[in-house]
Amino acid sequence: MAQTIDIVVPDLGDFENVEVIEVIVSGGDRVAREDGLVTIETDKASMDIPAPEDGVIEKLTVGVGDTVSTGDVIGQMTIAAEAAPTDEEPAADQTRVELPRVAAAAEPVGGPSGPKEIAAKAAPTAKAAPTAKAAPTAEATATVDEAGFAKAHASPSVRKLARELGVDLTQVKGTGLKQRIVHDDVKGFVKAIMTGQAAGPGAGAALPQTPVVDFAKFGEIDVQPLTRIQKISGPRLQASWINLPHVTQHDLADITALENKRQELKGPAKERGISLTPLAFIMKACVAALQQFPRVNASLSADGEGLVYKKYIHLGFAADTEQGLMVPVIRDADQKDVYEIAVELGELSKLAREGKLKAAQLQGATFTISSLGGIGGTAFTPIVNAPEVAILGVSRSSMQPVWNGSEFEPRLMLPLSFSYDHRVIDGAQAVRFTTFLGQQLADVSGLLQAIP
DSSP states (O other), X not given: OOEEEEEXXXXXXXXXXXXXXXXXXXXXXXXXXXXXXXXEEOSXXXXXXXXXXXXXXXXXXXXXXXXXXXXXXXXXXXXXXXXXXXXXXXXXXXXXXXXXXXXXXXXOSSOTHHHHHHHHHHGGGGGGXXXXXXXXXXXXXXXXXXXXXXXXXXXXXXXXXXXXXXXOGGGOOOOSGGGOBOHHHHHHHHHHHHTTSOOOTTGGGGSOOOOOOOGGGGSOOOOOOOOHHHHHHHHHHHHHHHHXXXXXXXXXXXXXXXXHHHHHHHHHHHHTTOOOOHHHHHHHHHHHHHHHOGGGGOEEOTTSSSEEOOSSXXXXXXXXXXXXXXXXXXXXXXXXXXXXXHHHHHHHHHHHHHTOOOGGGGSOOSEEEEEOTTTOOSOOOOOOOTTSSEEEEEOOOEEEEEEOSSSEEEEEEEEEEEEEETTTOOHHHHHHHHHHHHHHHHOHHHHXXXXX
8 A cells, every 4th residue: 555755854964944956856756765856055065855765756845945954844755555664663644754864965065175074974874874876887977077077066866867868067058046057957958969959079979980991992093182162061061961850841833834934034034134044933932932931031049949030031042063062142032023033143153153252142041942953853852051941952843744623734843842940840831831832933923023
């Protein structure tokens, strides 16, 4: 039969009215004997009040900022009958269990004498203390900065959690009282690492390495150096792929009417010195989609706690050059019509091929388009150009049979590949974006409207 027992503050020595700085568990949590329940802090050190037995916490009656002394009841917990304390007298339903004396964390808070003083007080009760759990193995702690770890402002239970998870406490920012590192800080740090919002020291070293092969053993080779652009873009693309949870939404857009109209306008535009390419129309459609879905035009804040919404739309586009891939930027694309976009596309593409782009013409993009339609392909997974949160890939359009409700008719369909950062954009929003974009591409008259 289960029994409910009081949780009593153990002997704190000469300390009284010690402040509670962290509550580790809550009602309903299952705990094991010696698990930390709350953390208290004296002017000398911090310590955890542990669970007296295995069981379930019914309630805790203290919170952060409260003070406790030896013998205070701080809550109740339910334990199994066989785990109930045995005595010469039968145990009552409500039993007070005195906990073993709490050993303080070896953490100097009030000066050099703090740890020694606490250790001296804890020494006489060492025999009565429960058997300590096995210390972490050397293998488990090999990567821990022990010097920094010892100085970290954290309770014993937080240190234990950090060791179990392999977290270097010197890299964690504390949000508790007096910037103390609490359990949620450690968990948040791990979550940030897993979701790519932060990187721990030497994070890249943990990645498996590809084998180094001497290709000359198998035949004649010729080693060509990477171009400057490839050396710059390669690590950035790798960082984006590793740190951003990429998802790609594939879709098809009907551009039959758009292409018919473009062919009609291409001649007159050429007479004006304008190359009216499909990409100009696609960029114009993207402007409308980004205005409809401003989150796609946003970026995560540096701390990963918010979104930066931009009140401007600067469109980057991938330009294929002999030196490698470059991404010129058309600034304020929302303030330009299709013809103005087409003119700037031509000018920036020419500068990219000639290697004459200025730094300002490669910066500030809020969304990027990678069009491979002139080369081929049916679909691909473009890599998000961080700190942007999405990128549109465009493949070659093709004539396909489309059911109109009564029969199949030939329609020119454009493959869209929309990659996005899943931390910011979810699948439902992504498909709404590509659906809306497809509707804009089908409405050629809307794309040709003059900017008000």
